Amino acid sequence: xxxxxxxxxxxxxxxxxxxxxxxxxxxxxxxxxxxxxxxxxxxxxxxxxxxxxxxxxxxxxxxxxxxxxxxxxxxxxxxxxxxxxxxxxxxxxxxxxxxxxxxxxxxxxxxxxxxxxxxxxxxxxxxxxxxxxxxxxxxxxxxxxxxxxxxxxxxxxxxxxxxxxxxxxxxxxxxxxxxxxxxxxxxxxxxxxxxxxxxxxxxxxxxxxxxxxxxxxxxxxxxxxxxxxxxxxxxxxxxxxxxxxxxxxxxxxxxxxxxxxxxxxxxxxxxxxxxxxxxxxxxxxxxxxxxxxxxxxxxxxxxxxxxxx
Amino acid sequence: xxxxxxxxxxxxxxxxxxxxxxxxxxxxxxxxxxxxxxxxxxxxxxxxxxxxxxxxxxxxxxxxxxxxxxxxxxxxxxxxxxxxxxxxxxxxxxxxxxxxxxxxxxxxxxxxxxxxxxxxxxxxxxxxxxxxxxxxxxxxxxxxxxxxxxxxxxxxxxxxxxxxxxxxxxxxxxxxxxxxxxxxxxxxxxxxxxxxxxxxxxxxxxxxxxxxxxxxxxxxxxxxxxxxxxxxxxxxxxxxxxxxxxxxxxxxxxxxxxxxxxxxxxxxxxxxxxxxxxxxxxxxxxxxxxxxxxxxxxxxxxxxxx
Numbered sequence: 001x002x003x004x005x006x007x008x009x010x011x012x013x014x015x016x017x018x019x020x021x022x023x024x025x026x027x028x029x030x031x032x033x034x035x036x037x038x039x040x041x042x043x044x045x046x047x048x049x050x051x052x053x054x055x056x057x058x059x060x061x062x063x064x065x066x067x068x069x070x071x072x073x074x075x076x077x078x079x080x081x082x083x084x085x086x087x088x089x090x091x092x093x094x095x096x097x098x099x100x101x102x103x104x105x106x107x108x109x110x111x112x113x114x115x116x117x118x119x120x121x122x123x124x125x126x127x128x129x130x131x132x133x134x135x136x137x138x139x140x141x142x143x144x145x146x147x148x149x150x151x152x153x154x155x156x157x158x159x160x161x162x163x164x165x166x167x168x169x170x171x172x173x174x175x176x177x178x179x180x181x182x183x184x185x186x187x188x189x190x191x192x193x194x195x196x197x198x199x200x201x202x203x204x205x206x207x208x209x210x211x212x213x214x215x216x217x218x219x220x221x222x223x224x225x226x227x228x229x230x231x232x233x234x235x236x237x238x239x240x241x242x243x244x245x246x247x248x249x250x251x252x253x254x255x256x257x258x259x260x261x262x263x264x265x266x267x268x269x270x271x272x273x274x275x276x277x278x279x280x281x282x283x284x285x286x287x288x289x290x291x292x293x294x295x296x297x298x299x300x301x302x303x304x305x306x307x308x309x
Numbered sequence: 310x311x312x313x314x315x316x317x318x319x320x321x322x323x324x325x326x327x328x329x330x331x332x333x334x335x336x337x338x339x340x341x342x343x344x345x346x347x348x349x350x351x352x353x354x355x356x357x358x359x360x361x362x363x364x365x366x367x368x369x370x371x372x373x374x375x376x377x378x379x380x381x382x383x384x385x386x387x388x389x390x391x392x393x394x395x396x397x398x399x400x401x402x403x404x405x406x407x408x409x410x411x412x413x414x415x416x417x418x419x420x421x422x423x424x425x426x427x428x429x430x431x432x433x434x435x436x437x438x439x440x441x442x443x444x445x446x447x448x449x450x451x452x453x454x455x456x457x458x459x460x461x462x463x464x465x466x467x468x469x470x471x472x473x474x475x476x477x478x479x480x481x482x483x484x485x486x487x488x489x490x491x492x493x494x495x496x497x498x499x500x501x502x503x504x505x506x507x508x509x510x511x512x513x514x515x516x517x518x519x520x521x522x523x524x525x526x527x528x529x530x531x532x533x534x535x536x537x538x539x540x541x542x543x544x545x546x547x548x549x550x551x552x553x554x555x556x557x558x559x560x561x562x563x564x565x566x567x568x569x570x571x572x573x574x575x576x577x578x579x580x581x582x583x584x585x586x587x588x589x590x591x592x593x594x595x596x597x598x599x600x601x602x603x604x605x606x607x608x609x610x611x612x613x614x615x
Contacts, residue, residue, distance in 0.1 A: 022517050026413040033407070034423040037430055037489065040441045043451050047444070058449030102331060109328050116321035121332060128339040130599065134588035135549075136575050137345020145337070157338040160331050190324050219434035222550055237436045241554060244440050273449065280440045287432050292425055 048277040056271040070268040071278040084239040091154040092217040098159050099213040104206050107168025108198050129162045139226050149230040164209045171205035208297040240283050349586040369586040390566045394544045396480040404488045405533055408495030427489025439554040475563035498532045538606045542599045545591050
């Protein structure tokens with residue numbers, strides 16, 4: 001087959017109707033899918049910045065109408081929101097740090113063939129991925145340990161995360177053995193090899209685990225639901241859920257008592273809709289901000305996971 | 310010789326000491342709760358401690374089998390669980406289809422944008438999904454506003470306060486949240502295809518559909534198989550968060566899946582013991598499912614997924 005012949009054939013294929021149909025379907029399906037995924041975020045965002053009397057009547061659909069920022073000022077007045085924000089940030093920061101450090105350390109330790117009964121301990125940890133005692137036994141355990149209504153109830157159960165440990169272990173195994181052996185000959189101990197040799201090398205997988213873990217901590221809802229009745233320990237997710245179910249009663253708390261019914265006041269007076277939308281934006285923004293930057297780490301993470309699985 | 314041996318042994322134990330604190334955490338938070346299963350054999354009322362005179366044997370298990378109303382309720386819960394898990398299983402090819410279509414899009418920039426946008430919902434919580442659903446689907450939300458301005462409907466549809474198509478709508482939200490992310494798994498598999506193979510097929514005159522059907526699709530099937538097996542192993546575990554946030558008095562009949570039911574009977578009327586009994590039964594069935602699917606996977610692929 002001559003080169004010329006091949007070329008004309010390829011060109012013919014590109015313009016064939018079947019070809020065009022596939023391209024059209026691909027673009028159509030993905031544009032629709034992307035729109036469905038994107039529009040709700042956009043809709044809530046523009047509504048949180050629009051005149052509240054319009055947003056309440058569902059008049060803000062495609063662009064901002066009557067731009068104002070008062071919602072974001074007023075949202076700080078919503079009782080409990082700022083405390084919840086602090087709790088969510090604290091659990092995400094502390095929880096993620098401890099989880100990542102543990103995953104890296106155990107991932108490394110479980111590759112140490114010198115470790116006493118290494119396989120047994122590894123299996124003991126990994127097995128926990130496949131069973132779960134159920135929420136009530138878990139709740140009773142937490143209560144016996146005094147971890148209900150306790151900030152550490154958000155942290156301690158999540159420190160040892162088997163899936164992240166498997167990810168780290170897989171990564172450590174891919175690091176050339178000579179690196180460790182050389183350090184050992186130089187007389188470095190177990191811990192020194194970890195801190196001075198391993199840590200710098202396994203940073204990429206630690207970043208992946210950190211993101212997974214931070215998103216989990218930030219999104220966590222069920223543990224608050226089960227363990228916490230003290231409003232001071234409520235997380236943003238939990239408070240958001242409460243606001244959705246009771247936003248109408250909140251607007252009275254936020255609006256100043258002297259609100260007149262003039263047009264200008266109506267546009268900025270809080271409604272159930274405006275509070276809901278604004279709080280939603282506050283809760284979702286951290287994820288949207290870190291997400292595009294860290295997307296490649298996520299993808300790397302599932303690829304390592306997929307190879308393992 | 311003996312000295313070196315001792316030194317090695319000392320190091321082995323020292324290394325064990327390093328990981329011991331973490332093992333203790335695992336024992337406390339993952340293994341110790343299993344002890345809580347004994348509550349299924351007692352008449353447990355929360356503030357009081359567990360004493361032997363409250364031992365009731367298999368009373369709770371028997372009570373499930375003896376009471377027609379309970380059986381009825383559990384059958385309903387199982388129906389919901391099976392319906393929702395069944396729908397996800399039936400449509401489990403959707404992310405694979407998305408991946409194949411994405412692979413047909415040649416513009417790199419466009420691919421990147423849609424990939425970023427469609428994977429985003431996977432990283433928000435169910436509470437946020439519910440908040441979005443609430444805002445978009447409420448009587449003054451975007452969907453109703455658009456439909457009304459187009460004249461399709463006269464009165465707003467109350468999507469969330471309805472008992473119609475609950476299973477399908479729950480599946481839709483699950484797909485909205487997960488499909489883009491699940492597609493990435495397949496896209497990873499697609500990058501493994503040898504470009505030369507596609508080129509060779511093209512030279513031989515294969516059309517694009519033929520290439521998709523004979524090269525792309527078969528290369529994705531192993532991944533698909535594993536995911537279907539995992540789906541089957543988790544058939545009874547839909548999780549409770551999605552259904553907890555979406556549940557209301559209108560859809561309760563259809564939305565209560567096993568995980569949510571276990572929570573509701575424990576929290577609703579303090580039926581701790583009954584709740585534990587049901588979750589034990591669920592765990593046993595799940596374990597069997599896991600073993601069966603793993604064995605089946607070993608049979609077909611030569612390796613399991615555990």
